[in-house]
Amino acid sequence: LKAWTQVGDLTHELKEKEVLIRGRAQTTRAVGKNMAFVVVREKGFTVQCVVTARPDVVSKQMVKFAAGLSRESIVDIHGVVSVPSIAIKGTTQQVEIQVSKLYCIDKAMPTLPINIEDASRSEKEIEEALGAGEQLVRVNQDTRLNYRVLDFRTSANQGIFRIQCQVCNIFRQFLLSENFVEIHTPKLIAGSSEGGSAVFKLDYKGQAACLAQSPQLHKQMAICGDFGRVFEIGPVFRAEDSYTHRHLCEFTGLDVEMEIKQHYTEVMDIVDHLFVTMFDHLNKKCSKYLEAVGRQYPFEPLKYLPKTLRLRFEEGVQMLKEAGVEIDPYGDLNTESERKLGQLVLEKYGTEFYILHRYPLAVRPFYTMPCYDDPKYSNSFDVFIRGEEIISGAQRVHVPEFLVERAQACGIDVSTISTYIDSFRYGAPPHGGFGAGLERVVMLFCGLNNIRKTSLFPRDPLRIAP
Numbered sequence: 209l210k211a212w213t214q215v216g217d218l219t220h221e222l223k224e225k226e227v228l229i230r231g232r233a234q235t236t237r238a239v240g241k242n243m244a245f246v247v248v249r250e251k252g253f254t255v256q257c258v259v260t261a262r263p264d265v266v267s268k269q270m271v272k273f274a275a276g277l278s279r280e281s282i283v284d285i286h287g288v289v290s291v292p293s294i295a296i297k298g299t300t301q302q303v304e305i306q307v308s309k310l311y312c313i314d315k316a317m318p319t320l321p322i323n324i325e326d327a328s329r330s331e332k333e334i335e336e337a338l339g340a341g342e343q344l345v346r347v348n349q350d351t352r353l354n355y356r357v358l359d360f361r362t363s364a365n366q367g368i369f370r371i372q373c374q375v376c377n378i379f380r381q382f383l384l385s386e387n388f389v390e391i392h393t394p395k396l397i398a399g400s401s402e403g404g405s406a407v408f409k410l411d412y413k414g415q416a417a418c419l420a421q422s423p424q425l426h427k428q429m430a431i432c433g434d435f436g437r438v439f440e441i442g443p444v445f446r447a448e449d450s451y452t453h454r455h456l457c458e459f460t461g462l463d464v465e466m467e468i469k470q471h472y473t474e475v476m477d478i479v480d481h482l483f484v485t486m487f488d489h490l491n492k493k494c495s496k497y498l499e500a501v502g503r504q505y506p507f508e509p510l511k512y513l514p515k516t517l518r519l520r521f522e523e524g525v526q527m528l529k530e531a532g533v534e535i536d537p538y539g540d541l542n543t544e545s546e547r548k549l550g551q552l553v554l555e556k557y558g559t560e561f562y563i564l565h566r567y568p569l570a571v572r573p574f575y576t577m578p579c580y581d582d583p584k585y586s587n588s589f590d591v592f593i594r595g596e597e598i599i600s601g602a603q604r605v606h607v608p609e610f611l612v613e614r615a616q617a618c619g620i621d622v623s624t625i626s627t628y629i630d631s632f633r634y635g636a637p638p639h640g641g642f643g644a645g646l647e648r649v650v651m652l653f654c655g656l657n658n659i660r661k662t663s664l665f666p667r668d669p670l671r672i673a674p
């Protein structure tokens with residue numbers, strides 16, 4: 209046999225067929241001297257393999273060898289698929305393999321810092337197991353992140369990062385189909401792009417520099433260079449001291465910038481079509497992975513509308529006011545009011561995904577275009593999933609003199625961004641765009657409670673390894 213079968217593809221249809229699989233020995237159990245069970249896991253899917261001593265096929269030594277495999281060792285298994293008469297508990301696949309050959313390809317050390325079975329249980333399963341007096345080690349988040357390579361092996365994590373891969377895939381495919389050009393902007397830049405002090409400063413051959421807080425300035429410069437519509441998937445660095453469930457010091461930005469023909473709503477149209485397409489795709493094509501995530505971290509599928517709700521900031525303030533939450537109409541929403549508004553929107557409009565637009569100018573970055581009809585507001589928006597921000601976007605100021613004025617008003621040292629400002633002196637089209645955080649999109653789509661769960665190797669103020 210040369211063709212390999214994936215453990216996740218082992219179904220009743222393969223009954224009595226000979227198969228070859230590679231996976232890890234998740235658990236082993238001997239039953240007397242003539243039989244051993246090895247649960248083999250591959251990419252989060254598990255199958256029970258039965259090693260029975262049989263003359264000329266499987267020796268007693270082979271049974272002993274199988275029962276003695278250290279957990280997480282890599283094994284190749286040859287055998288025939290069988291369907292047991294009673295349902296199998298504890299594996300994802302409902303068939304077994306009657307083993308004829310078993311090879312250990314690589315041996316794991318005998319004791320591991322994380323037990324994958326324990327690390328895969330839901331909170332409810334942990335409570336039940338502890339209640340039943342089972343010996344169980346609750347695997348906390350720091351331990352998971354310290355031994356991330358082992359932690360990746362849970363079915364939920366296999367699902368999370370495959371979903372993440374599809375989010376990037378749809379983002380790219382959709383934008384390419386809408387005539388966007390993929391670009392790669394520098395991550396070593398001379399000064400802050402979003403304002404504030406949240407930059408990682410560094411020495412660039414004797415010159416002051418920093419890690420890019422976003423591709424903002426360079427994606428706009430690409431528009432000045434006539435690329436028309438651009439996007440980027442790349443790292444973003446923020447030095448802010450935020451110890452929260454949704455802030456990282458390095459995350460992956462999904463950025464878009466485009467010419468605007470008439471109105472900044474054109475940018476919101478792209479957000480709407482792109483994300484509805486993405487959610488539809490994830491629900492249809494990633495159900496196996498969503499189920500794997502939900503088994504460990506139960507969540508309700510995201511409620512969203514075929515045409516994304518757009519709410520004006522002022523309407524949001526009014527809804528909050530009617531619900532007894534007073535906020536400054538020219539200030540920003542805080543985490544609490546964002547959540548509350550998310551609830552109110554869900555009750556009134558039946559969606560957990562919506563766009564809030566026309567934010568007060570005072571709370572937006574210097575490059576944001578004020579509203580033509582009322583400069584206290586701006587042509588800008590944030591997008592929310594389950595009451596938390598995943599995107600911010602806006603039309604940009606493309607008039608250089610005004611841009612200088614706005615930068616100075618926001619306390620930016622204009623000399624650090626002079627080449628950016630000069631880009632608009634050679635003729636620049638009206639334009640706008642947005643930036644989404646990949647980890648937040650996946651976290652909130654899957655209803656997870658911490659961004660560290662959706663970052664491969666998270667970087668936060670306390671962690672730079674592994």
Ligand code: 4AD
Nearest residue numbers: 422424455456459598599600601641642643644645
């Ligand atoms: O709201 P932000 O800071 O906006 C920008 O960077 C603009 N240049 C975008 C634009 O085109 N106007 O960041 C955009 C998104 C946020 O909505 C959030 O999803 C994510 O990036 N984000 C973070 N994700 C993880 N950790 C952090 N510290 C984040 N800060 C922002």
